[in-house]
Amino acid sequence: MKGIILAGGSGTRLDPLTRVVSKQLLPVYDKPMIYYPLSTLMLAGVREILVISTPTDLPDFRRLLGTGAELGLEITYAEQPSPDGLAQAFVIGADHIGDSASALVLGDNIFHGPGFSGMLHRSIEGLNSGDGCVLFGYPVRDPQRYGVGEADPQGRLISIEEKPAAPRSDRAITGLYLYDQQVVDIARSVHPSARGELEITDVNRVYMQQGSARLVDLGRGFAWLDTGTHESLLEAADYVRVLENRQGVRIACVEEVALRMGFIDADACHKLGERYGASGYDAYVMEVAATF
Template identity: 40%
Template sequence: MKAIILSGGKGTRLRPLTYTGAKQLVPVANKPILWYGIESIVSAGITDIGIIISPETGEEVKAKTGNGDRFGARIEYILQEQPAGLAHAVRIAQPFLGDSPFVMYLGDNLVQSDLDLFLEHFHANSLDALTLLCPVANPSAFGVAKVDDNGRLLQLVEKPKDPPSNLALVGVYIFNNTIHKAIDAIQPSARGELEITDAIQTLIDWQSPVEARQIRGWWLDTGKKDDLLEANRVILDSCIDCQIHGEVDDQSRIIGRVHVGEGTKIVNCTIRGPVTIGDHCHLENCFIGPYTSIADRVTLIEADLEHSVILQGAKVDRVHHRIVDSLIGQRAYLTEAPRRPKALRFMIGDDCQIELSN
């Protein structure tokens, strides 16, 4: 069994951050989104992984993620020159996949369910395809599946005005090698892409054994700022333990589950978890509220923030009002003039410098 993870795309919904970096490398709870997918695949026993990359961000993905040793896997990178669709990604990965069955995992998704039970069901029932589904409140915004009472997949509809169900396609698929024939049989969609939903629908039309199963737990699509902040909240709620590796002075208060990295110095701060703080940070005279992730080498001086993600090397210096629901990019510098407004909300790209005044 092999796996491919899609880590291309332009990440337009996370700009300006993704003008300068891959959306799959934006951290959630101080870990790149892409790595959660790799870890999920490896925990299911699959260690031969191909990562589909784009010309724009591929080198960054390769440099950050490496050859797979840190995950106990072997990673091969596969260049997709143009964003020509998910089925096109499978097509260009065919030399890597060979005749092997495989998992296809969208690299900007976070899924709580373990893959093991789905893989067992796929093999035990000799399926050609198994799609994972999750109930959603707004199915018209997703690809939606129609299934019968036995879990057999009857139809896939992309962003329907009148959804046949509330079951959205999660972005994790398991295929046998017959999917390659189905991809060869389809044509590009109206947007000029080879759609994986069209290939699966072709298998359904051929009466191939295709099923769908609902995941247990949450599914998070991290394509937009608010989605990413929600993912950060959920991961911090479920995964963070209290570990203090840095230096916390006697005037500081640590409340709840807070992780403080190596070489980090906390001076006269109140930190209320769940919060994760990376390595070699400096926090002084700050209040850090719940559901905040602070990456490595961040400096916060006289800052009050909550429910935010601060990326590597950023600096917030004497912003004397509360910052909430914010995503601040790498090496961004945020400061404030003497007069200040009541509330601040930001999405700030890498290498920015901002001074606030009335």
């Protein structure tokens, strides 16, 4: 499976913070925002990852992540000159995806909860047994603000609407999407919406009409955080801070994830910890390596 992180856009809802830096490079407590979606793909076992961003911001992502080799990854980069819809990621990333299944995660979405890696692996297995598309739903109090999905008792997606006035469920569609090998062709066949964008909802609707779209409920006890506003960015940082300080573990520490997923060994992990300054992050990475 190939992975894509969509980290484009202008981040206008976070002005003036985003006047000189990409939204996805802003800190969420103790690490750059992009570490969180990157760790999501890593937990799914994805090692070939394409980062899509603006021509202005791509050099900063390259400086931060490099080739990914130190983490046992292969990270490449592509430009999205203008934000023309989420589904455009598959058109831009067509060569990267090739004939593989793919996972798209939005660069400002944070996922955290028990058994997440296992859930991801089971969902990916579903792509090999009849599922063409796997979406992840999250219960919200105000579904009118989101794309909303409805599933039958077997988990098959039976309706999907964008910001409906009368929602048929309270399940918001989160910014994590798994697809089979058809997705590039489907994305290319989608027509721009009234706002001139290639909508991911239209891609998902094609799979739904095929009867091959599944909605996985993240459910109670799971955290899905969107960091697109000043308030939500602060809430996400507070969530990470409280859990890390109380439990003594780091959320989305990509070095630890790489070690536990078997992408790198303990010696490599320890060396990665040594490159950081005395922020506490360095000590944590080296301790994880020493006790692994």
